[in-house]
Each structure stands twice: as C-alpha cells, then as structure tokens.
Amino acid sequence: MSDRILGGTGIVLSLFFIWQATLIEISPFSDVVGPSAFPIIIGVVLGLSSLYFLVKPDVGPEWPAPARLFEIVMAVAVMVLYAELLPVLGFIIATALASSYLTWRLGTRPLQSVLVGVLTSGGIYLVFRVILGLSLARGPFGF
Amino acid sequence: MEVLASLGDGFSVAFTLQNLMLAALGCFLGTIMGALPGLGPSNGVAILIPLAFTLGLPPTAALILLTSVYYGAMYGGRISSILLNIPGDEPALMTCLDGYPMAQKGRAGEALALSGVASFVGAFLATWGLVFIAPQLVKVALLFGPAEYFALFTLAFATLGGISSTNQAKAAFAAALGLGIAMIGVDGQTGVPRFTFGEVHLYDGIDFLVALVGLFALSEVLIFLEHRHGESEASAKKVEIGRITPSLSMLKYCTPTMLRTSVLGFVAGVLPGAGASLGSFISYSMEKRLVDREGTFGTGDPRGVAAPEAGNNAAAGGALVPMLALGVPGSGTTAVLLAVLLALNITPGPLLFTQNPDVVWGLIAALFIGNFMLLAMNIPMVGMFTRVLLVPPRILMPVVAMVSFVGIYGISGSSFDLLVMVLFGVLGWLLRKLDVPLVPIILGILLGNAMEANLRRAISISDGDWSVLVGSPLAIGLWVIAFVGFILPIIFGAALKRRMKLAASKEDEGELVD
The missing domain is CATH 1.10.287 (Helix Hairpins)
Structure with a gap:
C-alpha cells in the first residue's frame, strides 16, 4: 500500500x-x-x-505506531522551531534547548538530559566558535 | 615515469605541517565515525563538508581532511563488526562473519589488528592502482564530447543502484527526483528562472550541501528516534580484547589472501555499479572457495577477516578512479566526495589532471599518508576506539543533529537553509522507509546541471539533431553499458542480495549457501 x-x-x-x-x-x-x-x-x-x-508495489515497510510517529513529528517540529529561533535566542540557548529535548526523547532521564544538552551546546560552542572561529548565531547576549 | 614525478610533486604539496595535522585529525575522526553503528563513511563525510567549507580551508587542505575521514571511516567500520557483531557500515557486514567468532574466542585484539593490516594492504595497493590507472582513463576521457558525456552521466545513474539493487524503478525514481531538484533555480544558459514559484531564496537553486546533510545525517537521527526501544543499550557489554599485535606467522599465513582480494576489490571498485559492499562480498566468497579446505571460514578463521577487509578497502580506493578521472562517481561515498570537490569549486574529470595537477596528486599523496597514519593509529590505539562504542546513541545522535545545523548555518547564516535541511531530513526518512535509495538523489542534485548543459551543447552543435546522442561508437558503447547495467540487476539483483543476506545470517553454521 x-x-x-x-x-x-x-x-x-x-x-x-x-x-x-x-x-x-x-x-x-x-x-x-x-x-x-x-x-x-x-x-x-x-x-x-x-x-x-x-x-507492482513492494511489500510495505513497517510504519511506526501512532505514538512513535507523534514522537518523530514532535522532533521535526523542534528542529523547525530551532531553525526559526536560532537568530532570535542565539546559538547557546537555542542549541541547549533543542539538544536537551532530543536527548530526553531518546530515552535519557529529564534532569540528565538538561545537563547533556547544556554540555553539548557549550562543547560545540567551545570547539567551533572559540577554537575554530566559526561564526555562529548571536543572540541578545552576544552568544 | 611521468606518473611518479607527478606523485613526487603531490607529496611536496601534502607534506606541510598543517596538511599532516589535518590528515591525522581526519583519520582519527573518520575511524570514530566508521566505528559508530549508524554513522558510515557517507554520513561522516557529509557532516564534515560544510564545516571544512566554512572554516575557509584551501582546497587541497580541505580535500586532505575529508578524504582522510573517508579512508578512516572505511577502517573504522570493522571495529563494531568484530566486537559487537553489528557492522558499522554496509561493507563491514562480511567482516562480522569471522571477526565476531574470533572475538568470542578471546582473540578480538588479534582480529582488530589483523583487519587493520588487511585494510592497509587493500587501501595501499588500491592507491597504487589509482596512480597508474586514472591517468590512462583520463586519456580516454579526453576523447569525450558533450554527447558522450551525456551518455556517461546516464550510465552513472543507470548503474548506481549496483548489481545488488532490488528495485530499479525506485533507483530511477530517486535519480529523477534528484535531477528535478537540480533544475530549480535560474537556468544557466538563458537566465530564466525555473520552478522557483517567485521565491527569491530559490533563484540560486537548492544548495546540495543542505540536501546532503539533511538526507543523510538528519534522517539518521529520525530513524534512531523511531527505534528508541531498540538494542542501543546492549552495546555496553564488555569484550575481552586480548593481545593487540598480530603474530608474524599469522600475517604470513594471510598474505596470499590479502593480495588476491586487494586486486579483486580494486577491480570491483573501478567498475561502475559495484562498490565496496560488493568488493567485500566477492572477496570473501572467492577466498572461501579457494582456501577454505577445512571448513573453518565462519568460525573465526583469520583469513575470513583479512579477505573482506582488504577487499572493501581496495574497492574504496578503486571507486576513486572513475570519480577523479571522469567526474562520475560509482558509489555512494564517492558521490559524497564529489560533493566535496564541487563545494570547493573544483570540477573533477579529465581536465582536472591537466589544470589542477597539484590538487589531484596532492590528494593521492594524502591517501598514502593517511594510510600509514591509519595503520600506525589503529594498531596501538585500537583499545581507545573501542571505548567510543560505549557512548550511547541517545547522547550521540542529538550531537550529530546539532553539528549538522552548525555546519549548514555557517555557510549561509540563513534560517531558510536550515528549514530546507529539516525538510530533506523528513524526506530522507520517508524515502528510507520506502526503500528508495538516497544516493541517486544526491548524485542527481550534484550532476543535474552539468548533465543538462552537455545535452544542450551536443544538440546545439548538431543544429537541433537529437540523433547526435548516439552519433559515435564511443557514445553507443556507453549507452549499451548503461542499458545492460540497468537491466542486469533486474535479472540477478534479488538473487545476489538474498545471498549476501543469507551469508550474513548463516554465520552460526559457518556455511555460505551457493
């Protein structure tokens, strides 16, 4: 089908x-x-x-159950939101929020997810902005 | 020996401190990416292209970095095959067959070291093959006119699915989709906008890097999200590594196997439509038939580890021949490398060898250097790479997503591109679910405009006569190969694919069913 x-x-x-x-x-x-x-x-x-x-269709794939599908739709929504909010919030805040969400939904405990999200965002900022000098989105606070 | 002189110049380009550092970094990152299940060479290179691009590296340096990642990922794919019985990428599938049984017998370290050596032998010999064969192919390619090029592009699309492809209609669908996407934007020859619907952002067309990262990297994140309750936590189990240096006698024992399969893999890599997966598969099957007298293949025979690893790395080197000499890639990863070149404003093909010899030979020299570095890195440091497997995907995948966003945002600084990338991520996920291959889409986006330009040039030269497309023996030959390459999988594809799957699932009994 x-x-x-x-x-x-x-x-x-x-x-x-x-x-x-x-x-x-x-x-x-x-x-x-x-x-x-x-x-x-x-x-x-x-x-x-x-x-x-x-x-002449092939055998169809196994589509995820509604709950899983909702999970994917939400992740896509978060990515879209991230793309829109990146210039508004600045790189560090937007990235920390988005990666916390994704880490949480992939099965990490909530508190730990926030920690991982903040570390991911800070780590990427450190490597790409501070060390490599790439221009990332700047928010109201300059980062 | 003109070739050796050029190669010498190449080494003088590659031997700067910066380039050597980049090669080491690339090999290191590549091995990690190859080792992680789900992140193969294509994804790994795809994520790093925009970064190399935005960092403003000069073309040769960027190429050295990214090809090192490519070679590194080919090495790294075997680590999870041997330790976890999960292939890091598709070509590493065959390494599971004997690699995992060896690990279970407490010889994981030996298997890793041996496969490192086999990878080195395969890649090293293939790079020599590249040095000598690519310039010969260039001589042929210089005879090509626009009509032949158009036929050659068609050939690339027709054979890209490979002979293990199951549904050629889906490969054709994917190619048409990619070509269609390439048509978006202002027409290069007349200046009229096409398929832009008045949206100014679309006048420049869709940036292939945006499509590439979306299709490969973001769709991977979505796939992970879908299978969250999968086996992701199982990988944490500890495997005894054992001694990590292979004994000389074992190396000597495996040498004939490595040499034979290197040649076989290289040939499979050069031929259109074969690629590394097939290279490792036929290498393993041939060796099994040739030397497996006691029936030890599949139960942890070292030769069964050496054969597919030498074969798949040799095929990876062989696949670079058509990519560099003709500008037409024969496999998914080389399609991604083509994207690297195009992003750097370098058009591969016969003219590259005469116009930018420093780029070509610098790149080839970098392959040699990367190879030695990988060998040096892999034997003593293999224990460190195995630890990478312990990072759970639930933390890793968001990092992959975020780094993808950083790379694309760095190029243009526009939210519009990020939205297009997310759109491609969703598209990639849907198409993967439906078994539509993604590589022809990328190749279509990459080659679409060049393909159309050649068609229009050929017909303009002939004053509107379309029969010029089959007007020379060379063109007719290319059309015939394209046709056969497209038809063959319909006849043999399903059977071959079934055998590869069967070989992988039958490992417990150690029997390859013919």
Missing part, C-alpha cells in the same frame, strides 16, 4: 513538474533545446518509474 501511495504521489508530482516546465518563459536568446526540454524528460522518467510501483 505504501508503495502505491508513493507511486500516486510520484505521478502527481511528475505531471505538476512537466506542466510547470511547459510554463517556463522562453527567452529570445534561447539555444535550440531551450530550458524546458530536459525538465520534461526528467518528468517523464519520474512518472514512468512511479507508474511501475503503483502497478
């Missing part, structure tokens, strides 16, 4: 891709082939391969 969904999605994607490729404006200085031809070829390959596993 999973493969069928992948195949269906692939076909929709390929049709959308080909449609978008035909919409590319042609510049008057274009070469013989133009900017649309290769994307259309790619779209066709994408569509054909999707069609194959729509018709």
